[in-house]
Amino acid sequence: MRADTAEVEVPVKLDDLVPVKLPDDARAILPEEVILERGARSALPAAVKRHIGGAPLVVGDPDTLAAAGPLDLPHRLLDLGPHPHADDATVARVRAARGDTPGYVAVGSGTINDLCKRAAELDGVPFVALGTAASMNGYASGIAAILSDGLKTTVPSRPARAVILDTDILAAAPARLAQAGLGDLLSKPVSDSDWWLADQLEGTGYSALPGRVVDRAVDAAAAAASGLAARAPAAHGRLGEALTLSGVAMVVAGSSAPASGGEHLLSHLWDMEAIAAGRETRLHGAQVGVTTLISAALYAALVELEAPDLTAPPPWPEEAARIRREFGGLAEAILPQAKRKHARAGDRLDILRDRWEELRARLAGRAIPSPESLRATLKAAGAPSTLADLGESRVNAARVFRLARDIRDRVTVLDVAFEVGLLPGGIEAVLDRAGV
Numbered sequence: 001m002r003a004d005t006a007e008v009e010v011p012v013k014l015d016d017l018v019p020v021k022l023p024d025d026a027r028a029i030l031p032e033e034v035i036l037e038r039g040a041r042s043a044l045p046a047a048v049k050r051h052i053g054g055a056p057l058v059v060g061d062p063d064t065l066a067a068a069g070p071l072d073l074p075h076r077l078l079d080l081g082p083h084p085h086a087d088d089a090t091v092a093r094v095r096a097a098r099g100d101t102p103g104y105v106a107v108g109s110g111t112i113n114d115l116c117k118r119a120a121e122l123d124g125v126p127f128v129a130l131g132t133a134a135s136m137n138g139y140a141s142g143i144a145a146i147l148s149d150g151l152k153t154t155v156p157s158r159p160a161r162a163v164i165l166d167t168d169i170l171a172a173a174p175a176r177l178a179q180a181g182l183g184d185l186l187s188k189p190v191s192d193s194d195w196w197l198a199d200q201l202e203g204t205g206y207s208a209l210p211g212r213v214v215d216r217a218v219d220a221a222a223a224a225a226s227g228l229a230a231r232a233p234a235a236h237g238r239l240g241e242a243l244t245l246s247g248v249a250m251v252v253a254g255s256s257a258p259a260s261g262g263e264h265l266l267s268h269l270w271d272m273e274a275i276a277a278g279r280e281t282r283l284h285g286a287q288v289g290v291t292t293l294i295s296a297a298l299y300a301a302l303v304e305l306e307a308p309d310l311t312a313p314p315p316w317p318e319e320a321a322r323i324r325r326e327f328g329g330l331a332e333a334i335l336p337q338a339k340r341k342h343a344r345a346g347d348r349l350d351i352l353r354d355r356w357e358e359l360r361a362r363l364a365g366r367a368i369p370s371p372e373s374l375r376a377t378l379k380a381a382g383a384p385s386t387l388a389d390l391g392e393s394r395v396n397a398a399r400v401f402r403l404a405r406d407i408r409d410r411v412t413v414l415d416v417a418f419e420v421g422l423l424p425g426g427i428e429a430v431l432d433r434a435g436v
């Protein structure tokens, strides 16, 4: 049983965390244990022994290794240096460093976890994650976000066999990391609605089960947002729990769809362009918190749209020319994604024409939070809630808002907003409504 009072900490295992019975195919992939408590780092040596056996390759960067402190564990070390990227070249470097060690220990958060997850998958060896920040939802997810040929892709990869989240370590991490974790988490209602919309338009499949895995934990983490600013271990525990369950929800869904919709495409495009230009990327979740406000404003506008102005896209050769013009060196990687989605636009328009009233009513019933309420939660945690907080210009944000749907063959609210004629003309009005 979990204690409900925020002051009391109790050890939590995966079975205690998940509020519903999980299907066996999900259980087979998910971490066998999740240890989330104060002092959990002391469980690392035993977890490595159980899941890996011999001395592993420990992977981290200078910040994450310092945050974890000395590891009471025989191991070989790979310090990737400051600001590593989760890209193909670094995955290869991690794999080469493993040598004959029987598995990996990822000491870090998003980047390090994705690198080890992908390397472990390709090598067919186990890994254990010692999380150093509640900054993202990939600890228990079955995908790794890897930059490949300039394109941000998510590739199937089994999560860590054991996820160890020490709430003292999480609370001591730079505040902006947990603020980013909260931002990533708050996207759930809009990304889940994008997933629902895609199913309505293209029959891609939708299930309410992933929502039931994570909804209550998201609410609890949002309610504890002010504790993040105060560095309370209990608030970081709530956040770590919700982020872990968000990863479980993706495994249950068999895709990142319940946690990654149009709001994520904006963030991914910012990252792709930054990396292509040799600039530092910003924290994923910090961006997603702000783009979630944009998606929430977009949904509010869609729900009010009584008469859609259904707009077929220009023929593919024209679209391809536009994409080449607007994306420059990234265009070649983007074109196949955009082309597949473009080919299905006619079928989507038929459904939007026939069923708009019904879809609009059902979207209204999904109770998507308003930009104002989402912003209040971000602000309670001290998290970025405006473009200015991210250091992003309004002009560039409007451009990325217009282009982001092109980068991935996944239907989101961005596609629907173009197809019913709300975008691109309404971009400025939606940004105003989002209050970003």
Ligand SMILES: [Zn+2]
Pocket (backbone or CB within 6 Å): 137, 184, 259, 260, 264, 284, 288
């Ligand atoms: Zn995310």
